Amino acid sequence: MTEQTAHPIATGPNFNESGKKIAQLVYILQAVGFFLGGIPILVGIIINYVKRADVQGTIWASHFRWQIRTFWFSLLWAIIGGLLLFVAIGGLVLLANAVWTIYRAVKGWLYLNDGKAMY
Template sequence: MSNQAEIVDDPAIASAKRSATIVYALQAVAFLLAVTFIAAAVVNYVKKSDVENTWVASHFRWQIRTFWFGALWVVFGIITLIMGIGYFILMGTAVWVIYRIAKGWLALMDNKPMYLDES
C-alpha cells in the first residue's frame, strides 16, 4: 500500500481534512453571506489543536492567513473608498481570496500540504 493511501485512511487525517474542507466552503460562501468568513476563522481556531502535527495543519495556517490578510485589505479598501481607490482594492482582495480558496482546496483534495518547506 502506498504512503498516500495510508494518509487518507488515517481517521485523524480524515477528520482534519473534513474540518479544512468545511473552512474552505465557509470562506467560499462568504461571497454571498459575509459572516461565514468569520465563522470559518472560528472553526480554524477551535479545531487548530486537532490538526497539529499533520500535513493538514498547513491548510489551517493558509486559511487563517487568508482570513486575516483578507480582512485587513477589506478594511483598508473600505477606508479608501472615499478616495476612489477603495473599489480597486476591494476587487483585488476578492480575486486574491478566490485564488487562495481555490489553490488551497485543490491541494487539500490532492492530499498535499500548502507549503513545501515545513521547517
C-alpha cells in the same frame, strides 16, 4: 538521501482524515461567506482556531494556517479598501482583495483534494 517535494502528499502517520474534513468545511464556509456575507467566514475562522490543536503535526495544519492567514489578510485589505473608497482607489483595492481571496480558497481546496500540504 531521498528527494523531498515542496508539497508532501497526505499518507502515513501524519494523515488525519478528520482534519481534512474540517479543512474542507472551512473552505466551503469561506466560499459561501464570500457570496452571502461574513457570518460563514467568521464561523470558519472560529473552527480553525478551535480545532487547530487537533491537526498539529499533520499536513492539514498547513491548510489551517493558510485559511487563517487568508482570513486576516483579506480582512486587513477590506478595511484598507473601505477607507480608500474616499479617495477613489478603494474600489480597486477591494476588487484585488476579492480576486486574491477567491484564488486562495480555490488553490487551498485543490491542494486539499489532492492531499497536498500548503506551503
